Amino acid sequence: MLLNALASPRRREILRLIWDEERSAGDIRRAMPDVTFGAVSLQLKTLAQAGLVETRRDRQFRYYRARRAALGPMAQHLEAMWADALWKLKLAAELEESRRGPRPERRRRGKRKD
Amino acid sequence: MLLNALASPRRREILRLIWDEERSAGDIRRAMPDVTFGAVSLQLKTLAQAGLVETRRDRQFRYYRARRAALGPMAQHLEAMWADALWKLKLAAELEESRRGPRPERRRRGKRKD
């Protein structure tokens, strides 16, 4: 659901990254080092289910881009928010608030099935 | 926060009730018998904190009314949702889904402080 998808500051942060140009999932993750790749992937899935992003696959990469048309009147609202310097601080505060365990992801080193 | 306040189907249901005319808290509660008075009051508080409702006090009653202006472009979006018959079914489904224990409120019968 549109309103539900936009209620999360994390998802709005992602949406903003892919507002003007598509980016790969890894690219998006690199822009938000406080969460794991899995977390970003799940949020992208939520956005996709809400119809707010479009996906393109190329080789081993998946590219995401915001579907502005699907946002209707909210597109303007979001852009206004992002343009407002005060809002930038609010977003930072919101993210800080919802960041409870920012430990780094461990490196995988081959399979360990037992 | 606007988007956050609108993300809850329960709050949108309340907002809709007080869209065209003010209603007392008890009146609102009577329109949603599946939750307690306390639950409605807390949601009204959330809406008030987001600046989405205005309150008026008269004798022992508190009247609430939607502040459409505060909703900006979302006002239209909400009205469009409510006008759409399909959306009515979706709202019903959402509420049904989030209704986990619709037991009636017990009658108070004097204080028991022990």
Next chain:
DNA sequence: CCTTTACTTTAGTTGTAACTAAATTAGCTT
């Protein structure tokens, strides 16, 4: 084949939003 890279999915944890029951506050009536 095996390993690495890119990403998704699953299983399990945790913080918080939405709720209930009870206590509380406040106004009205007798």
Next chain:
DNA sequence: AAGCTAATTTAGTTACAACTAAAGTAAAGG
């Protein structure tokens, strides 16, 4: 004053969204 009624607030419960770690999938390159 006591006893209503209207509504809020508090304390505690529960469901769920957001996360992590690990496993799984898939493509590229040795």
